[in-house]
Amino acid sequence: MEIKNESLHSEASAISRKLGGLILLSATEVEFLESIQNNRVRIEKGDTFVQEGSEFLATFIIRSGWVARERNIGDGRRQIISLALPGDFIGLHVNFKRQAAYDAKAMTDVEAALIEPSRVLEIHQQYPVLASGLSWSTVREYNILGEQAVRLGRKSATERLSHLILELYHRLDLVGLAGPESITFPLTQDDVADALGLSSVHANRTFKELKKRGLIEYSRDDIELIDIEKLKSLAGFNPAFLSGFDNEPQPVVKVG
Amino acid sequence: MEIKNESLHSEASAISRKLGGLILLSATEVEFLESIQNNRVRIEKGDTFVQEGSEFLATFIIRSGWVARERNIGDGRRQIISLALPGDFIGLHVNFKRQAAYDAKAMTDVEAALIEPSRVLEIHQQYPVLASGLSWSTVREYNILGEQAVRLGRKSATERLSHLILELYHRLDLVGLAGPESITFPLTQDDVADALGLSSVHANRTFKELKKRGLIEYSRDDIELIDIEKLKSLAGFNPAFLSGFDNEPQPVVKVG
DNA sequence: CGGCCAATTGATTAAACTCAATCTGCGTGG
DNA sequence: CCACGCAGATTGAGTTTAATCAATTGGCCG
Numbered sequence: 334m335e336i337k338n339e340s341l342h343s344e345a346s347a348i349s350r351k352l353g354g355l356i357l358l359s360a361t362e363v364e365f366l367e368s369i370q371n372n373r374v375r376i377e378k379g380d381t382f383v384q385e386g387s388e389f390l391a392t393f394i395i396r397s398g399w400v401a402r403e404r405n406i407g408d409g410r411r412q413i414i415s416l417a418l419p420g421d422f423i424g425l426h427v428n429f430k431r432q433a434a435y436d437a438k439a440m441t442d443v444e445a446a447l448i449e450p451s452r453v454l455e456i457h458q459q460y461p462v463l464a465s466g467l468s469w470s471t472v473r474e475y476n477i478l479g480e481q482a483v484r485l486g487r488k489s490a491t492e493r494l495s496h497l498i499l500e501l502y503h504r505l506d507l508v509g510l511a512g513p514e515s516i517t518f519p520l521t522q523d524d525v526a527d528a529l530g531l532s533s534v535h536a537n538r539t540f541k542e543l544k545k546r547g548l549i550e551y552s553r554d555d556i557e558l559i560d561i562e563k564l565k566s567l568a569g570f571n572p573a574f575l576s577g578f579d580n581e582p583q584p585v586v587k588v589g
Numbered sequence: 590m591e592i593k594n595e596s597l598h599s600e601a602s603a604i605s606r607k608l609g610g611l612i613l614l615s616a617t618e619v620e621f622l623e624s625i626q627n628n629r630v631r632i633e634k635g636d637t638f639v640q641e642g643s644e645f646l647a648t649f650i651i652r653s654g655w656v657a658r659e660r661n662i663g664d665g666r667r668q669i670i671s672l673a674l675p676g677d678f679i680g681l682h683v684n685f686k687r688q689a690a691y692d693a694k695a696m697t698d699v700e701a702a703l704i705e706p707s708r709v710l711e712i713h714q715q716y717p718v719l720a721s722g723l724s725w726s727t728v729r730e731y732n733i734l735g736e737q738a739v740r741l742g743r744k745s746a747t748e749r750l751s752h753l754i755l756e757l758y759h760r761l762d763l764v765g766l767a768g769p770e771s772i773t774f775p776l777t778q779d780d781v782a783d784a785l786g787l788s789s790v791h792a793n794r795t796f797k798e799l800k801k802r803g804l805i806e807y808s809r810d811d812i813e814l815i816d817i818e819k820l821k822s823l824a825g826f827n828p829a830f831l832s833g834f835d836n837e838p839q840p841v842v843k844v845g
Numbered sequence: 846c847g848g849c850c851a852a853t854t855g856a857t858t859a860a861a862c863t864c865a866a867t868c869t870g871c872g873t874g875g
Numbered sequence: 876c877c878a879c880g881c882a883g884a885t886t887g888a889g890t891t892t893a894a895t896c897a898a899t900t901g902g903c904c905g
Binding site: 851 | 876877878879880881882883884885886887888889890891892893894895896897898899900901902903904905
């Protein structure tokens with residue numbers, strides 16, 4: 334993990350786009366949000382930059398790339414708990430020891446911002462609108478993980494895969510990273526297997542099945558959602574858990 | 590004035606016992622924590638008191654009894670996302686619409702305290718130690734749910750059940766509700782099945798298997814942990830995700 | 846051209862599910 | 876006090892989904 338400081342971009346960061354897509358942010362708030370992201374790190378694809386049991390040095394905000402929170406249980410079995418996409422936090426809340434309960438591994442090259450705990454406090458004390466945004470992010474992460482539990486516990490392989498694809502499509506869309514009906518998809522089928530609790534062989538067959546049914550197309554690093562309505566119906570997908578809105582991003586908090 | 594953890598009165602509420610078991614709480618903090626629990630509700634066993642999609646009216650603190658956060662997907666399938674025990678919150682963080690992403694259902698008669706959003710804000714602004722306690726509770730809930738994902742995605746039926754039993758044993762112990770080597774267990778085998786992503790028939794056979802191996806005994810509403818060490822070894826159970834403290838050596842497993 | 850990682854396919858096995866009966870403990874109304 | 880009803884637990888038999896084992900193929904890069 335190589336660390337370098339960079340100057341402010343003119344374009345809004347993913348976290349600003351994400352929060353801005355749901356709340357009306359004032360210029361001051363956006364500025365602050367951008368200003369706390371100056372301490373940047375680049376993480377190489379494949380790098381496990383947070384180890385289970387080790388101490389969080391700071392909170393990460395993903396600026397670009399995909400990260401997997403995962404648990405490796407001794408005998409080679411692995412479960413991807415959740416995926417962190419641009420605009421997401423790693424280690425926003427920590428326990429008293431700041432001890433990680435999972436590995437965080439870069440699935441692509443990643444750019445992240447390192448946020449000091451004091452800056453998070455500052456948000457809570459001086460930027461109430463942003464603080465409510467953090468609260469929203471927190472409950473959203475929890476709900477995403479809840480859906481993951483439903484997928485793993487009660488859905489078939491085809492339901493799991495189509496549900497995951499739709500979740501990623503909606504989440505990427507919120508930060509402006511989804512195509513009209515496609516997403517870039519950097520995960521290997523092994524990764525998908527470990528995200529969905531399947532063997533890699535079965536993950537492969539499940540991809541093939543969705544393709545055969547005319548629901549998706551996929552290549553090395555893209556998935557095309559050919560028939561979103563059928564995908565939703567197969568997956569039993571309701572996007573409510575992602576926003577808490579009736580699918581319509583609407584500003585509900587006015588400028589301070 | 591600061592008081593020792595052990596000197597918390599036995600009449601202190603579960604949430605005070607839980608936080609007091611981990612942080613040194615001042616008398617003022619304990620008093621405040623108790624005072625915000627005056628608005629109490631009784632919830633009858635079987636009552637789904639929060640509906641998926643409906644609005645949270647307040648935050649609940651469970652004072653006694655067990656609650657399941659669960660998702661019911663149209664066709665009769667159900668997944669218990671997580672269990673809330675005495676001292677746990679329901680709806681601590683909410684999204685902008687305060688919309689629940691899951692049902693909350695009482696698995697026993699429950700007593701809960703209703704906390705106004707303004708009191709939660711008050712904690713963050715005036716009781717920094719308690720605020721850090723809430724942050725700890727938040728990340729703990731997330732980590733518990735992460736373990737649930739590992740159970741559902743990557744563990745066998747016997748591993749899942751023994752892991753769940755151990756988790757509940759440790760969590761109940763933290764609030765003084767576990768026996769020396771037993772817990773009260775109000776869930777039906779149907780509930781266990783829906784928590785572990787199994788059929789009820791298989792849940793039953795898994796109970797039988799653990800009993801046959803001399804790991805547990807169970808009756809209508811108790812589970813005895815006959816051989817905790819063997820249970821831990823079978824489950825692959827490491828309590829780190831529950832506390833984040835070094836109460837016990839935490840081996841960091843490295844898979845090469 | 847190799848080498849390598851990921852994807853794909855075929856064959857077989859195993860874990861868990863479904864379906865269908867019972868069985869059991871317990872509370873209740875007569 | 877007892878028969879009845881009922882929810883939950885238990886058991887047996889057969890089926891299904893997904894896992895495992897074992898090659899093979901495909902694409903990309905140095």
